[in-house]
Structures are given as structure tokens and as C-alpha cells.
Amino acid sequence: MNRRPLVNHTGSVLIFGATSAIATDVARRFAGGGATLFLVGRSAEKLSALRDDLLVRGAARVETAVADLTDIERHQRVVEEAKKSLGTLDQVLIAYGVLGDQTASETSVETTLRDWQVNATSTIALLTLLANELERQRFGTLAVISSVAGDRGRQSNYVYGAAKAALSTFLSGLRARLSKANVRVITIKPGMVDTPMTAHLKKGPLFAPPEKVGQDIHQAMLRGRSVVYTPGYWRGVMLIIRLIPEPIFKHLPL
Amino acid sequence: MLQPPTKRYESWGRYPRVEPCGVIPLDWRAELPDFRELTASVLPYGYGRSYGDSCLNANGILLDTSGLRRFIAFDDATGVLRCEAGVRLDDILNLVVPRGWFLPVSPGTKFVSVGGAIANDIHGKNHHQGGTWGRHVRRFELVRSSGERLICSPEEHAGLYRATIGGLGLTGLITWAEIQLKPITSAFIDEEQIRFESLDEFMELAQDSVDDYEYTVAWIDCFVEEGRYIRGHFMRGNHRQAPDRPEDAKRALPLLVPFNLPGGLLLNEYTVRAFNTLYYHRQFAKRVRKEIHYEPFFYPLDTIQHWNKIYGDAGFLQYQCVVPVENDNAAIKEILSRIRRSGEGSFFTVFKTFGKIDSPGLLSFPRPGVTLALDFAYRGASTLDLLERLDAVVRAGGGAVYPAKDARMSPESFHAFFPAWDEFSAFIDPCFSSSFIRRVNGEDAS
Numbered sequence: 001m002n003r004r005p006l007v008n009h010t011g012s013v014l015i016f017g018a019t020s021a022i023a024t025d026v027a028r029r030f031a032g033g034g035a036t037l038f039l040v041g042r043s044a045e046k047l048s049a050l051r052d053d054l055l056v057r058g059a060a061r062v063e064t065a066v067a068d069l070t071d072i073e074r075h076q077r078v079v080e081e082a083k084k085s086l087g088t089l090d091q092v093l094i095a096y097g098v099l100g101d102q103t104a105s106e107t108s109v110e111t112t113l114r115d116w117q118v119n120a121t122s123t124i125a126l127l128t129l130l131a132n133e134l135e136r137q138r139f140g141t142l143a144v145i146s147s148v149a150g151d152r153g154r155q156s157n158y159v160y161g162a163a164k165a166a167l168s169t170f171l172s173g174l175r176a177r178l179s180k181a182n183v184r185v186i187t188i189k190p191g192m193v194d195t196p197m198t199a200h201l202k203k204g205p206l207f208a209p210p211e212k213v214g215q216d217i218h219q220a221m222l223r224g225r226s227v228v229y230t231p232g233y234w235r236g237v238m239l240i241i242r243l244i245p246e247p248i249f250k251h252l253p254l
Numbered sequence: 255m256l257q258p259p260t261k262r263y264e265s266w267g268r269y270p271r272v273e274p275c276g277v278i279p280l281d282w283r284a285e286l287p288d289f290r291e292l293t294a295s296v297l298p299y300g301y302g303r304s305y306g307d308s309c310l311n312a313n314g315i316l317l318d319t320s321g322l323r324r325f326i327a328f329d330d331a332t333g334v335l336r337c338e339a340g341v342r343l344d345d346i347l348n349l350v351v352p353r354g355w356f357l358p359v360s361p362g363t364k365f366v367s368v369g370g371a372i373a374n375d376i377h378g379k380n381h382h383q384g385g386t387w388g389r390h391v392r393r394f395e396l397v398r399s400s401g402e403r404l405i406c407s408p409e410e411h412a413g414l415y416r417a418t419i420g421g422l423g424l425t426g427l428i429t430w431a432e433i434q435l436k437p438i439t440s441a442f443i444d445e446e447q448i449r450f451e452s453l454d455e456f457m458e459l460a461q462d463s464v465d466d467y468e469y470t471v472a473w474i475d476c477f478v479e480e481g482r483y484i485r486g487h488f489m490r491g492n493h494r495q496a497p498d499r500p501e502d503a504k505r506a507l508p509l510l511v512p513f514n515l516p517g518g519l520l521l522n523e524y525t526v527r528a529f530n531t532l533y534y535h536r537q538f539a540k541r542v543r544k545e546i547h548y549e550p551f552f553y554p555l556d557t558i559q560h561w562n563k564i565y566g567d568a569g570f571l572q573y574q575c576v577v578p579v580e581n582d583n584a585a586i587k588e589i590l591s592r593i594r595r596s597g598e599g600s601f602f603t604v605f606k607t608f609g610k611i612d613s614p615g616l617l618s619f620p621r622p623g624v625t626l627a628l629d630f631a632y633r634g635a636s637t638l639d640l641l642e643r644l645d646a647v648v649r650a651g652g653g654a655v656y657p658a659k660d661a662r663m664s665p666e667s668f669h670a671f672f673p674a675w676d677e678f679s680a681f682i683d684p685c686f687s688s689s690f691i692r693r694v695n696g697e698d699a700s
Contacts, residue, residue, distance in 0.1 A: 043282075043284075045282070045284040045285075046282055046284070049282065049283065049284070049324055049326075050324065052324065052325065052326050052327065053324035053325045053326070056325035056326070056327060056328045056349070057325065057349065196279065196281050196321065199257065199260065199279050200257050200260065201260060202260050202261075203260050203261040
């Protein structure tokens with residue numbers, strides 16, 4: 001693959017979960033091209049630190065909103081604020097989520113449902129609002145970070161994987177629906193990434209730096225691709241994992 | 255926040271091999287742990303580009319600053335940049351070179367953090383005109399274990415400012431710093447390379463270049479026959495005055511050395527001699543002039559990621575000393591002669607004169623004289639004995655050895671090289687420590 005990088009996007013970019021390591025990298029790439037950004041996150045201090053960084057890197061303007069997106073009541077207001085700030089929603093990225101603790105979830109309904117609320121329910125709620133906005137607008141790109149973990153339930157993290165599977169399936173249908181309105185929906189499936197979300201995990205050769213994943217997402221958003229594995233080799237890895245018959249798969253220590 | 259290490263925290267020389275008991279990844283300036291509640295000492299760790307044990311804290315805690323990697327403010331008109339301490343110098347270059355600014359001081363690699371550049375008061379090829387990195391640090395924030403956040407500058411908390419520059423990370427945590435960059439018109443350097451045949455010729459070239467060349471450095475072959483001390487290539491350059499043209503696209507070839515090579519096979523007296531002879535003769539003409547992009551000029555080794563692994567699993571020691579130019583360079587001649595006779599030593603030996611500009615830090619290494627830097631594959635006692643003998647020559651000559659590259663100097667040597675230690679030690683934060691500082695104070699063996 002030797003594609004030329006696309007031209008700078010100088011339009012508007014709306015990011016949910018903007019202070020995550022991957023979202024930060026994507027935001028920096030848009031900022032370097034002179035984009036206008038609206039960032040949503042839970043911490044005013046973190047948003048402000050990121051805002052300064054993006055302005056130094058060349059962003060035309062950066063505005064922020066503090067919101068805990070598991071609070072679904074808050075979604076409408078935040079989307080309205082973003083629209084007011086940006087005018088149009090050219091590029092939207094949903095990048096928040098929680099890795100969770102599989103072992104803790106197995107013994108606690110509360111933990112399982114709380115993580116599900118973050119990774120599936122609240123994201124799907126937010127997507128429903130955004131889909132209608134973009135459909136009305138009749139252009140724009142909606143990119144959502146799902147995960148390779150959603151491609152098959154593995155015993156080591158099926159709670160997280162199931163939420164991401166729900167998200168991926170939702171996005172697949174949404175993509176078909178919104179294609180008629182000239183809106184692109186992108187499902188992003190990162191593998192393991194070396195970020196604060198995985199800070200406690202032992203790092204191996206399969207861990208990618210957030211800069212690699214950020215670059216892939218940025219390019220996918222500019223090109224309007226459908227499903228993106230990042231780094232790309234995960235497409236092959238997950239194909240093999242999906243092909244293993246269930247009677248064998250259930251015995252694998254994955 | 256405190257967790258077991260999830261990756262290798264080693265120094266660039268990969269010697270000594272010691273483990274911290276835990277790591278705290280720092281991701282936000284506003285979210286720092288209370289150092290007093292921890293059960294072990296802490297030490298900031300950036301990208302592990304110090305060679306020896308000054309960036310290690312055996313059985314202590316490392317504060318991983320690589321998550322503090324944001325810019326805070328940049329004024330295009332004045333060249334003043336404020337950024338977090340974990341920002342790497344290549345981050346800065348990527349941002350500012352297209353806008354006509356450059357680092358005030360460039361070390362041999364761009365993969366070091368701003369915090370580390372301050373803590374080691376690093377130097378570069380322009381020392382004779384620009385002095386050390388610390389001279390260009392307008393101010394920084396220092397977080398002490400008491401919880402205080404102090405803005406340190408030559409005017410405010412001036413004692414801590416001078417202690418923290420070159421202070422090896424022991425005075426507290428630097429969270430951000432404000433650097434004065436310098437203006438350039440081009441990303442290219444007008445470079446001249448001159449072959450020389452003797453130490454006297456090198457000294458003459460260095461002296462002649464002081465005023466007219468911003469950057470000077472030499473590569474030397476110290477394996478020539480007894481009686482002749484060195485031969486080598488003297489490199490000098492200035493930022494090109496003519497602005498960049500569209501065809502000035504840069505060329506960089508990243509090449510990986512991902513595995514530990516069997517050091518004994520690749521690196522021995524014969525391969526090193528052969529390499530040096532070939533390298534010396536790569537240029538037939540006495541003088542060669544060319545335009546070269548700043549990256550290969552300043553950071554030739556950065557194109558080989560993990561070049562440190564060519565020394566194999568045992569690791570290596572880098573030795574950098576400075577000795578004043580006096581007594582007809584007796585000390586430097588003695589050092590070169592000892593290295594030559596030992597048959598050890600590296601592919602590249604770097605040679606440079608430091609200028610007279612004062613270093614701002616209490617423990618800063620650069621001082622007027624000739625500085626020499628080279629690698630030694632770690633071969634146990636013989637390597638350590640040789641370096642200890644070199645230290646004795648440096649001590650007698652009134653020079654110093656660079657802590658950022660050291661893993662073995664004795665407490666006696668350290669205190670002889672850094673007489674400001676007593677004044678410095680009053681500024682050490684009680685919760686901060688390092689393997690290096692415990693070693694040179696005879697506190698423990700690790």
C-alpha cells in the first residue's frame with residue numbers, strides 16, 4: 001500500500017473521549033492541518049491541556065465541553081453545543097470506552113452492566129443522535145472506535161468484546177442506512193495499543209503505539225473507508241481467529 | 255497509579271541491568287501522585303537515553319514522563335516554546351523547523367526528553383558558541399515531594415534553578431519548561447569536512463573555527479601507530495543562509511537493529527581497526543564541502559534505531575571526559591595512548607573542544623577543554639579497570655567525566671569532578687534518588 005497522504009482537512013472535527021491517547025493523536029493530525037476542533041471529555045483540566053497542545057500544532061480554533069457520556073441525558077445538549085461551535089459536523093470521532101476487568105465482571109452483574117453502559121448503551125445512544133444530525137446535513141463522516149475484541153468472544157475479555165460486537169453490528173447497519181444520505185460511517189478496530197487504558201498490561205510485540213493507530217484512523221476518516229483494522233495485520237489475525245471451529249476454540253487459552 | 259514495570263526500563267548502554275520495584279506512568283500535569291505516600295524513592299524517567307545508571311533507580315520507583323508530551327504555547331515571533339517535560343526533541347523539531355526555528359542546542363540524538371535535556375544539562379556541536387542546553391531554559395515548573403509547584407528561573411528560586419539544571423532528576427519533577435529557540439532560514443547545513451593527521455592539527459582547526467563555524471565536531475581514529483596520536487575528520491558547519499527550495503526533500507532511511515548481535519564476533523580489535531581505517535579513507539580530498547539536511551548532520555545514529563544492541567546482551571559503557579587544554583595536551587595524549595594500547599574501544603570516537611561559556615548548573619559537566627567520547631563493549635573487569643585508569647588521568651588533569659554516560663566512576667572521582675556537590679546536595683528532594691547517586695555516594699552497590 002503506497003497511497004499518497006490526502007490533503008489537509010481544514011473543516012470541523014468533533015471528538016468524544018478526546019483526551020484518550022488514540023483520540024489525542026488523531027486530534028493532533030487534524031490540528032496540524034489547520035482544522036477547527038470541538039473536544040468532549042470528562043476532565044476540564046485535561047481538555048484544557050489538550051486544547052493548548054492542538055493550538056500550538058496549528059488548529060484554527062479549539063473549543064471544549066465537559067461531559068460524562070454515560071449520562072445519556074447530557075448527549076443532546078453536548079451535540080447542540082458542538083453544532084453551535086462548529087457550524088457543520090464534517091468529521092466526528094467517538095473514541096471513549098473502558099477496557100474493564102473481565103475477572104471482576106464475571107462475579108459482578110453491576111460491573112458487567114456498568115462497563116456495558118459505557119462501551120455499548122451510551123455509545124449507541126449517542127450514535128442515534130449523531131446519525132440523525134448527519135443524515136439531515138447530508139454529508140459528513142462518523143468514525144467510531146470499536147475493537148478487534150468484538151470479532152469473537154474470547155474467555156479473557158468477552159464482556160468488553162460483546163459490547164464492541166454490539167457496536168460493530170450497529171455501525172454496520174447504520175453505514176448502509178446513511179450511505180443514502182452521503183454520510184460515511186467508519187468502524188475502527190484497533191488491536192492492542194500501548195495507551196494509559198492498557199498501562200497495567202505487560203507489553204509484547206503485538207502492542208502498537210497510539211501514533212500508528214492514530215495515523216490509520218486519520219487516514220481512514222479522510223478517505224471514508226468502511227471497516228478499518230489497525231494495525232492492518234489484525235484483519236488477518238482476526239480472520240484466523242473467526243475461522244477456528246467452536247469445539248476447538250472453547251479449549252484455547254485466548 | 256503505582257504498578258509493576260510492564261516493559262523494560264533500561265538505560266541506553268544496557269548496563270547495569272537493574273529493575274525498579276515499580277513504575278508510575280505520568281499522563282497529566284494536573285494528576286500527580288503524592289510522593290511522600292510511596293514506600294520507595296522516585297526518579298523521573300523519559301526515554302532511557304542516558305547511557306549508564308543515572309536514569310535508573312534499582313528497587314525504587316520510576317516516574318515515566320513519556321505521557322507528559324504536550325505543547326503548551328509557542329510564540330512564532332519570539333521563538334519561545336513552552337512544553338511538557340516528556341516532549342522529545344524530535345517533536346519540537348517537527349513543529350518548529352517548518353516555522354523557521356531550531357533547537358538552541360542539539361545533542362547526538364533527537365530522541366531525548368526536554369526534562370532529560372535539563373537534568374543532564376546536555377551539550378552539542380555548538381558548545382563553543384551556544385553553551386549548554388540549560389542556558390536556553392527560561393524557566394520551568396518543579397514539583398517537589400512537599401507538593402509545592404515552584405516556577406524556577408534565573409530570578410525565581412534561582413538556587414533550585416541552578417541545582418535542577420544538570421541535577422540528574424534529583425531535585426524534584428520537572429513538569430514543563432520554557433525554551434528559547436533560535437531562528438534559522440533553512441533546514442540545511444553548509445558543512446565542511448577536513449581530514450587531519452595529528453592532535454596539533456585538530457587543535458589548530460578547532461581554534462580557527464571558533465568564530466566562523468557554529469557547529470564543530472571531529473571523528474577520530476585513535477588506533478594509528480605509537481607516537482602519532484590521532485587522525486580523523488574535522489566537521490564544521492553553519493545553518494544555510496539561503497531558504498529551502500521545493501526540491502530539498504529530505505532523505506532518511508530508518509534501519510533497525512532489532513536483535514542482540516553476538517558482540518564478540520562483530521566487535522573486536524580487528525574489526526574496529528578495519529572500520530576506522532576505511533572510514534578515515536572514505537574521503538580522498540583533504541577538504542569536502544556539501545549541503546546536508548540537519549538530520550544526518552546532527553543525528554546520524556538516529557537512523558539506526560536501537561543501535562545500542564550491536565553491543566550484544568552484555569551492554570556497553572560510554573566514556574566521555576573533558577580535560578583542560580594545558581601542558582601540551584599531556585592528559586588527552588595519555589588517555590588516547592591508553593585506549594590504543596588496551597585494544598578496546600569503539601567504531602566512533604568523538605572529539606570536540608568545549609568553549610568558555612559558563613554552564614548554569616551546579617553539576618553541569620561541560621567546562622573549557624577537549625572532550626572525548628567513545629563506547630566500550632562491556633567485557634567485565636578489564637573494561638572497568640581501563641576506565642578507572644582513564645579516570646585517574648582525568649582527575650590528575652583537572653577534568654571531569656560525564657554522569658549521563660557513566661555507570662562506574664568511583665565516589666572519589668565523582669567528588670573530585672564535581673566540587674559543587676555540597677552546595678548541590680542541599681537542593682536534593684528527600685523522596686528522589688537514583689542508582690547513580692547512591693553509587694557515587696557509596697550508599698549501595700546497585
